[in-house]
Amino acid sequence: MAKAYERIADELRADIRAGQLQPGDRLPAETALVERFGRSHVTVREALRVLQAEGLIEKQHGRGSFVRRPRTRVQRTNLRHQWEKDRAKESQSQREKTGATEHDTGLGVNDLVFHAAYSDTKATKELAEVMNVPEGTPLLRRVYRTRYQAERAPFNLATSYLVRELVEGNPDLLDETKEPWPGGTWNQLSTVGIEIDRVEERVTARPPTAEEAEELDLPPGTSVLVLRKISYDTEGRVVDVSDVTLPGDRTEMLFTTYLERW
Amino acid sequence: MAKAYERIADELRADIRAGQLQPGDRLPAETALVERFGRSHVTVREALRVLQAEGLIEKQHGRGSFVRRPRTRVQRTNLRHQWEKDRAKESQSQREKTGATEHDTGLGVNDLVFHAAYSDTKATKELAEVMNVPEGTPLLRRVYRTRYQAERAPFNLATSYLVRELVEGNPDLLDETKEPWPGGTWNQLSTVGIEIDRVEERVTARPPTAEEAEELDLPPGTSVLVLRKISYDTEGRVVDVSDVTLPGDRTEMLFTTYLERW
DNA sequence: GAGTGGTCTAGACCACTGT
DNA sequence: CAGTGGTCTAGACCACTCC
Secondary structure, eight states: OHHHHHHHHHHHHHHHHHHHTTTOOOOOOHHHHHHTTTHHHHHHHHHHHHHHHHEOOOOOOOEEEOOOOOOOOOOEEEHHHHHHHHTTOOHHHHHOOHHHHHHOOOOOOGGGGEEEEEEEEEOOOOHHHTTEEETTOOOEEEEEEEEEOOSSOOEEEEEEEEEHHHHHSSSSGGOOOOOOOOHHHHHHHHHHTEEEEEEEEEEEEEOOOHHHHHTOOOOOEEEEEEEEEEEEETTTTTEEEEEEEETTEEEEEEEEEOOOOO | OOHHHHHHHHHHHHHHTSSSOOOTBBBBHHHHHHHHTTHHHHHHHHHHHHHHHHHSSEEEETTTTOOOOOOOOOOTTHHHHHHHHHHHTSSSHHTTTTOOHHHHHOOOGGGGGEEEEEEEEEHHHHHHHTTSSSTTTOOOOOOEEEEEEESSSSSSEEEEEEEEEHHSSSGGGGGGGOSSSSTTHHHHTTTOOOOOOEEEEEEEEEEOHHHHHHHHHSSSSSOOOEEEEEEETTTTEEEEEEEEEETTTEEEEEEEEEEOOO
């Protein structure tokens, strides 16, 4: 015999898949479902919880439960790296016009709110290994939050680590008030003679931590994409390690790989 | 005043983060927690559910709740595409020795169990758009399941779509009993004169559907990585579209992008 | 205030695991 | 069998939204 909450969930799921309940539609109230299925409040809520975990519905306190609509996606492509590198060599006025995020989203500079905070830190064992420097090497940590002007929550959380010694030749690079820097990190690095040669990006997925869910305003039933980006310069040194957390339900990452011809 | 289940979750979470509860450790029994916090069974379970959704703990019916250990990861890199293309031109005996999955996982051919099923289908509107063919174009659908010999559940679900007209010149390509094909799809395509030129991969993350959780044996509190791989040949045609579902907690995707020098 | 979902209780019984 | 987590009830009250 199937469990009661599963039968309820199955029936509602079928209604959604069949289109009897359309995206945006409100589900019957919990009290109505209690009536309809002859089960307790707790059991009905368990069924809704299953659907919520599948990302099929969204609950809104005081309003109701709704069939979820797909969120508009932000695409992030690895073609941006070449674009960023090219941009780093352009004139100041040209560079001021647009940033990498605008490139990805198609939005104007004025639609986005940008926040940066710099701090000094030392390489942990794990970071030291990735960056190929001794443990304890002084690093510059830069924390970024970017959000749409119209929304409260940022749409990504980014932390970048630079080797302090490599960048302190230009004091402006240690000054967070210079952000947002026209031309981005790769222009910053070019001022101290560093040219990026290749980028490695490692992608995994997991449910958000409590803190991430809070900060990114993620509803239950969503995942985050975790991206670690490692930038190598032309001498093979690791010059930047960035950890980026992106909402899984609104981010699409696009990677293009070109192959050698036969 | 904080909610009771949140206070319980916070306390247990702190214990885990502080290392008082190590990965693999069993948490106190629910009845013990009911005692300790002076709350009802339901409330304690709500707290554990929060931790489970964060992927911090794993519940095992009849045994207890345990602090989760990180799962061993499978890395999937885009360098494999060049590797696969190179391999497609090697001798039959050379190609038989190893497959792309073994390349990724470092395992031998004998550690893996491979299953393939072919069927005929027609391009849906969505697929037709991606493949740049008319809606209804005959396609060959190929469904793959790959798993470790020692485990029940496959570690990915893959579906590939080929334009039937492009491949039917070689009847062997329509025969699922020829799988696993030494040298993989790109060798198969080379037998009908197709050379792959570039690969686009789109990555998103979301919670598993009920069916995926079932088939991949995913515990609650995990996400899936969804990969759509589109292969273009040297004439710019889309020759393969593959949809792959990967467990987020054991898959790391690595993409390397090379840049032009200044 | 009416209607919605959210939290909580005290208790019962079921299902699974290990001895 | 004892001990674990899983399901379920009937009811109370709280918190939020909207009119």
